[in-house]
Amino acid sequence: MNTSADQIKKIEAQEYEDLVSQTKPKPTLLKNCIWAFVIGGLICTLGQVILNYFIGQGLTKLDAGSATSVVLIFLAALFTGLGWYDVLGKHAGAGSIVPITGFANAIVASAMEFKREGYVFGVGARIFTVAGPTLVFGFAVSILIGLIKVVFS
Amino acid sequence: MVNQKKQGLQTIIFEEPPVLTAWATIVGPKEGEGPWRSDFDWIMEDYEFGESSWEKAESKLLRETVKLAVSKKNYQPEDIELLVSGDLLNQITSSSFAARELQIPFLGMYGACSTMAEALLTAAMAIDGGYFERVVAAVSSHHYSAERQFRFPTEQGVQRSMSSQWTVTGAGAVVLEKGIYGGPRLTCATIGKIIDLGQKDANDLGSAMAPAAADTIKTHLSDTNRPSDYYDLIVTGDLGKVGSALLKQLFIKNGVVPEPNYSDCGVLMFNDNQDVHAGGSGCGCSASMLCGPLLKKMVQGKIERLLLVATGALMSPTTSFQGESIPGIAHAVALENP
């Protein structure tokens, strides 16, 4: 008795799911992709300009890379603070999420939003809402690779 | 003994239908740029409303709306015997903090975006039950306080999905009184069941709520033995474009004929060029449409009988993270001119 009721419920849910997927508007894929490609490409180009500048100043490639990240993160933090980055993100989608500026935006936006809950448990704690998981997984993978190298060398 | 006050499965009939004697709505700037600008009482200049946080702004919005509604009948807040109120925030703080200032005996309600109908029918039961003569039902929602609680920090650069809806910044308050006055009356109401067809997309609440609206409307019509064209307008709360398209298909599937004159507050709230994707949502959506254009049209006689079916998606960010589907609910209140 119970199983058949469950089955009916399942069928009903599946039928409805089909109806929903017919009705739901699709994302404007082509437009989104063009935006993501162009904005993402431009942010990377800006990165290259900064990188070339630092290399021209005589920094090593590694240091120039770090300095470029710092400058881009600064710009993203500033634009987020001024309330511009979310406007860009609305159109650019992944184009402004994937670059390191998107990482910075997620950090700053989370921190700013919880300012009203105080500087310690508001800003201080929430700053890691997105940065935390990102760093956890980044560290985990890199440490794992390091361990593999330790074992096999 | 036959229960005279309940009819059918889920519908309550008011013997002495309470009268809506005054109402008010205050909305946010974006809502003020929509098609109903002149029908709202007051439009906020900015989202902060002179306060230092979105939450404080929302509570003030609710408080001022209640005061405004009450003042239209030349009452003071202390003349009101009961405030039935709710909102979208955790622990419905907008409502309780507004009630703290207003000092009216207070019942808090949570029905997500269905709260306006829930509050109206509770207020009407309190009056028709003979306990009170003058009750206010009110709700609020605020775009940014909801956004940060349910979705992302407001400054994060995210792309909203095409089926997502824009939480309306707005509050509505209705004064209901024992029926000695003219004006629209709350004649009956249908309390909805939770319907959950397994939808999980928190960016598409319209699809999650449409089956609940379909169920409540069908039950209401069969409980009251009314044909679907009994109402000049059946209006759902905030299904938005996706949800209301689905509901129309569910009408056909459920055999709701003739096709009712149907619309949705979420669809009506904004113009197409306002970039809200699937339309408006939030408690404030049905509340400000009701207390703005819809009740105005009832007073003008353009609508004689209105069925407001406010819809709610009763999930939280926690349940979404845990992979639960979204329980939908809808409550219907029938408003009729005498």
Place this chain on the structure above:
Amino acid sequence: MSSLVTAFLVGGALCLIGQLVMDLTKPAITPGHILVGYISIGALLSGLGLYQPLVDLAGAGATVPLSGFGHTLTQGTLKAVEESGLLGAISGGVEASAAGITAAILFGYVAAVLFDPKG
């Protein structure tokens, strides 16, 4: 000049992939998931020796996307393992990425103190 063009094309392409993932998979994918995915996959590809050629080709086009950050982590770890073995596996990643992480936290905090969310 050609470095700018390749940076644009490769950087743009990496972002395009992210957009396709967001639009074509289930809607529960948030920007947070994208960031986690990019840093993890970047770190992994780097470990397999597949990311360095992309960096050589595209410069900032490969290092600015967050996968490049994962690459920095892995390369730092591998270098430190050569120098100090097991301890290097743990310390190398943070050492190499210290500038970026600290800058993000510092600027994030300062921006939060200076600005209010405008909505």
